Amino acid sequence: MEMGLDLDRSSPVPLYRQLAAQMESAIRGGALTPGTELGNEARLAESLGVSRPTVRQAILALVEKGLLVRRRGIGTHVVDAPVVQPLTLTSLFDDLTAKNQLPTTRVLVQETVPAPEEVAAALGVPVEQPVIHLLRLRYTDNTPLVLMENYIPAQIVDLEGINLATTGLYQALRANGVFLKVARQRIGARAGTDEESQVLGQPPHSPMLIIERVTHDSSGRIVEYGVHLYRADRYQYAVTLVDRPS
Amino acid sequence: MEMGLDLDRSSPVPLYRQLAAQMESAIRGGALTPGTELGNEARLAESLGVSRPTVRQAILALVEKGLLVRRRGIGTHVVDAPVVQPLTLTSLFDDLTAKNQLPTTRVLVQETVPAPEEVAAALGVPVEQPVIHLLRLRYTDNTPLVLMENYIPAQIVDLEGINLATTGLYQALRANGVFLKVARQRIGARAGTDEESQVLGQPPHSPMLIIERVTHDSSGRIVEYGVHLYRADRYQYAVTLVDRPS
DNA sequence: GAGTGGTCTAGACCACAGT
DNA sequence: CTGTGGTCTAGACCACTCG
Numbered sequence: 001m002e003m004g005l006d007l008d009r010s011s012p013v014p015l016y017r018q019l020a021a022q023m024e025s026a027i028r029g030g031a032l033t034p035g036t037e038l039g040n041e042a043r044l045a046e047s048l049g050v051s052r053p054t055v056r057q058a059i060l061a062l063v064e065k066g067l068l069v070r071r072r073g074i075g076t077h078v079v080d081a082p083v084v085q086p087l088t089l090t091s092l093f094d095d096l097t098a099k100n101q102l103p104t105t106r107v108l109v110q111e112t113v114p115a116p117e118e119v120a121a122a123l124g125v126p127v128e129q130p131v132i133h134l135l136r137l138r139y140t141d142n143t144p145l146v147l148m149e150n151y152i153p154a155q156i157v158d159l160e161g162i163n164l165a166t167t168g169l170y171q172a173l174r175a176n177g178v179f180l181k182v183a184r185q186r187i188g189a190r191a192g193t194d195e196e197s198q199v200l201g202q203p204p205h206s207p208m209l210i211i212e213r214v215t216h217d218s219s220g221r222i223v224e225y226g227v228h229l230y231r232a233d234r235y236q237y238a239v240t241l242v243d244r245p246s
Numbered sequence: 247m248e249m250g251l252d253l254d255r256s257s258p259v260p261l262y263r264q265l266a267a268q269m270e271s272a273i274r275g276g277a278l279t280p281g282t283e284l285g286n287e288a289r290l291a292e293s294l295g296v297s298r299p300t301v302r303q304a305i306l307a308l309v310e311k312g313l314l315v316r317r318r319g320i321g322t323h324v325v326d327a328p329v330v331q332p333l334t335l336t337s338l339f340d341d342l343t344a345k346n347q348l349p350t351t352r353v354l355v356q357e358t359v360p361a362p363e364e365v366a367a368a369l370g371v372p373v374e375q376p377v378i379h380l381l382r383l384r385y386t387d388n389t390p391l392v393l394m395e396n397y398i399p400a401q402i403v404d405l406e407g408i409n410l411a412t413t414g415l416y417q418a419l420r421a422n423g424v425f426l427k428v429a430r431q432r433i434g435a436r437a438g439t440d441e442e443s444q445v446l447g448q449p450p451h452s453p454m455l456i457i458e459r460v461t462h463d464s465s466g467r468i469v470e471y472g473v474h475l476y477r478a479d480r481y482q483y484a485v486t487l488v489d490r491p492s
Numbered sequence: 493g494a495g496t497g498g499t500c501t502a503g504a505c506c507a508c509a510g511t
Numbered sequence: 512c513t514g515t516g517g518t519c520t521a522g523a524c525c526a527c528t529c530g
Contacts, residue, residue, distance in 0.1 A: 012526095014499060035466060041516070051501045056516090066428045069466040072516045073509030079428060079466040080370065124326065182312045182325060183487045189435035189455040189478035207453040207478075209435040220281060220315045220325040232435035232453075239485060241429045258507095260518060287497070297520045302497090318497045319528030 007048060015050055019058035027067050032078050038068060039075035066240040104142070107164050109135035112154050119151045122214055122225040130154040136164060137199060144200045145234050150226040157223075169224075179218040186212045187237055192229065200231050207232040253294060261296055265304035273313050278324050284314065285321035312486040350388075351411045355381035358400050365397045368460055368471040376400040382410060383445060390446045391480050396472040403469075415470075424469055428462040433483055438475065446477050453478040 007018050026032045038044075041059065045052040059076060062068045070076040114128040123131065134150040150169060152159075157176040164172065170180060191205040200206075208229045215224040253264050272278045284290075287305065291298040305322060308314045316322040360374040369377065380396040396415060398405075403422040410418065416426060437451040446452075454475045461470040 016499080039515070042514095051503090053502095054500060057499090066430065066462075069427055069462065069464060070516065071464055071509080072507070073514075075515060077466045079462055080468055081430070081460070081462065081466075181315055181489050184312065184327070185485045185487065186482045187433055187455070187485065188482040189453045189476075191437075191453045205451070207435045207437045209433070209455075214327070216312075216315065216325055216327065218315055218317055220323045220327075222326055230435075236432045236434040239431045239433065241431065243427050262518080285496070288495095297522090299521095300519060303518090316497065317528085318526070319495075321496060 005048060007050070016054050016057040016061070019048070019050075019055065020061045023058065023062060024065070024067060027062075027078055034078050034080040036078045037075050038078060041076075064242060064244075066242055103145075104139045105165050106137045106139075107134070108137060109133060110159070110164065115151070119225060122222075123151060123153055124222050125153055132157070132159055134164065134169070136169075140234075143234070145231060147196060147199060147229040148226060149228070150224060152224050153222075156221075173217075173223070178223055180215050180223070181218045182216040182220075184214050188212075189232070196229060200229070202231060202233075209235055209237065211237070251294060253296070262300050262303040262307070265294070265296075265301065266307045269304065269308060270311070270313060273308075273324055280324050280326040282324045283321050284324060287322075310488060310490075312488055349391075350385045352383045352385075353380070353410050354383055355379060356405070356410065361397070365471060368468075369397060369399055370468050371399055378403070378405055380410065380415070382415075386480075389480070391477060393442060393445055393475040394472060395474070396470060398470050399468075402467075419469070425464040426461050426469070427464045428466075429459050431457055431459045433457050435478070442475060446475070448477060448479075455481055455483065457483070 005019070005022050007015055009015070011018065023032070023038075032038065038059070041052050041055050045055045048055065059068060059070070063070060067079055068076055069079055111133050112130050113133050115123065115125060115131045117127055119131060120127040120129065125131070130153075132150075132152045132154055134148070134152075136148045136150075137144060138146050138148060152173075157173055157178055159172060162172050167175075173180065188210050189207060190210055192200065192202060192208045194204045196208065197204050197206045200208075209232050211226075211228045211230070213224070213226045213228070214222055215226070217223045251265070251268050253261055255261070257264065269278070269284070278284065284305070287298050287301050291301045294301065305314060305316070309316060312327075313325055314322055315325055357379050358376050359379050361369065361371060361377045363373055365377060366373040366375065371377070376399075378396075378398045378400055380394070380398075382394045382396075383390060384392050384394060398419075403419055403424055405418060408418050419426065434456050435453060436456055438446065438448060438454045440450045442454065443450050443452045446454075455478050457472075457474045457476070459470070459472045459474070460468055461472070463469045
């Protein structure tokens with residue numbers, strides 16, 4: 001049951017996070033095999049020299065990730081699974097660079113325009129209010145992956161002089177003090193138009209995965225509306241759902 | 247700031263859940279408008295006569311749902327958004343009945359077969375092990391919506407004599423003591439085959455949203471593998487992402 | 493400086509599952 | 512019955528943001 005868990009109280013990293021990280025790597029690394037009982041918060045807490053709520057906080061984080069399952073009166077067990085990709089909360093951010101897929105970006109449109117009705121509604125701003133309009137095409141391995149159209153209220157950020165071919169949009173926003181926190185996405189599918197298909201290097205009417213997103217920053221403001229069209233043959237979206245009693 | 251919050255200590259519903267529910271309806275109902283500061287855990291706790299961790303637990307649940315945003319040193323604020331629906335691990339059947347969309351189901355295939363290689367891999371069972379194979383077509387408003395193919399290890403549940411045209415699959419599993427807890431999904435798109443398109447009442451090669459899912463029960467076992475093909479013109483998948491520091 | 497959320501402790505009692 | 516997780520308390524100190 002015990003895998004070399006050691007906590008560093010002098011570290012700036014919170015104890016529960018250290019614990020969660022070490023348990024996670026024990027699971028993903030195979031030291032804790034599926035079905036293993038992890039249990040007894042109380043004993044774990046004592047053996048680690050921390051309080052029970054701290055252990056609990058770490059465990060609950062892994063439950064939320066879908067790695068552990070707990071039942072009252074029974075215990076906590078490692079989920080039975082060929083553990084796949086981690087969850088995509090950071091699909092918010094530039095997770096392609098993290099995967100060494102060599103993304104490159106072509107900026108097709110970068111302009112400031114009065115907000116069309118649909119965009120104004122999504123951003124929660126008055127119609128005709130100036131918004132930045134972006135149309136970018138992203139490649140990985142020199143093959144088109146996604147056509148990205150984005151709108152940002154103009155007063156939120158100044159993108160003049162920013163080269164979006166070399167700087168991710170979210171990175172540029174962060175540099176302007178805008179920190180993305182919450183995104184609501186709708187995921188659907190449709191056939192690409194002739195033009196879209198062609199830009200993405202696909203035959204006409206090819207199936208596309210379409211992700212429409214509204215993003216809020218750390219103050220709760222809506223700061224971005226985007227519609228991203230992925231080549232269906234090159235992209236899938238992964239989610240883990242957990243049934244937390246509500 | 248204060249909306250008639252009242253807690254019932256004699257209720258079996260936990261305090262933090264009562265709190266979260268009341269705050270959520272205050273937000274969704276407009277009593278707490280976007281941008282409103284909710285803050286001060288300590289004051290809230292005192293005014294409600296509960297401890298700070300209890301208030302905190304309620305607030306964090308709403309942060310997780312994307313309704314609140316918090317910043318250290320600043321406070322907790324209501325997110326600026328036309329709030330949409332959350333996403334949980336409910337079966338599609340439950341979703342649709344709840345929305346009065348009159349789902350009906352045709353069972354096209356219901357049989358027990360030796361697991362093909364791909365299915366065995368997904369379910370984590372030996373090849374050739376008996377599995378229940380289901381193929382169902384679901385309609386809403388008398389229009390085809392989704393073609394559902396599912397596999398379940400045969401020893402997990404006995405579906406003999408269960409009419410899946412009137413009983414949802416998850417409902418049938420629950421009745422057999424199988425409680426679904428965690429699901430990993432991959433969402434993609436592709437053109438339907440001629441047969442798939444035809445069954446779903448669509449022109450050939452129509453775009454389809456495809457959801458592939460592996461589901462675990464409360465003990466962590468893999469209990470179901472499913473591939474669901476949605477008509478892209480009738481279905482979208484909604485997700486809320488929250489950037490929790492990890 | 494004052495005010496906020498972030499972390500942590502050391503207890504307590506209850507609800508539920510197994511024997 | 513015992514053992515598990517689920518909930519709750521009443522404090523504490525720290526880290527961060529603001530004026």
